[in-house]
Amino acid sequence: MFDPTVFENLKVVIEGALYDLDLEGKIVIIDRQDQVDLAKMGRHYHITFRDKSIDQIHTYIDLKMDLDNLVTELRDEEGNPGCVLEIGFVFKLESLDNCPMIQQILTTIWGETRGIQQEISFQYGSQDQYICNNKIVFHRLIHEDHIDDLLEMIDYIIDSIHQLHKVIL
DSSP, X not given: OOOOOHHHHHHHHHHHHHHHHHHTTSEEEXXXXXXXXXXXXXXXXXXXXXXXXXXXOEEEEEEEEOHHHHHHHHTTOSSOOOBEEEEEEXXXXXXXXXXXXXXXXXXXXXXXXXXXXXXXXXXTTOTTSEEEEEEEEOSSOBOGGGHHHHHHHHHHHHHHHHHHHHHHO
């Protein structure tokens, strides 16, 4: 028998916390993907959900572990294997004038040290409505000693959804 990887342990914590909120009626899980990439030999977990009372914002959590980190852990080599974590908030936006306010809200909640990226897209011919994907990017690997931080981040995610909803109404 073998020990679960860092990826598995972090995935179980994220999944458990979100499904608890789903059972409590606070969020609705929309989609879940748990993939093994055979071409690159990596793992990828993606879960999408929304606040039960807010249909307009879909939130996702992406957790990835690449081959180098997986091998380091499985061979018990020197190093500190971990996962890449990304959190995103996706919604429709009618005006790009709201982007600075969105950036400010996310910076206030998540802090200056997090990378906050706003990706704006639209379908050709319908420039009156944009799709806004706001990513919270962590510039370091996430390890098992960050499990408590992951649980705390769920509260930040819920707060972000509520604050963003006020701007996009």
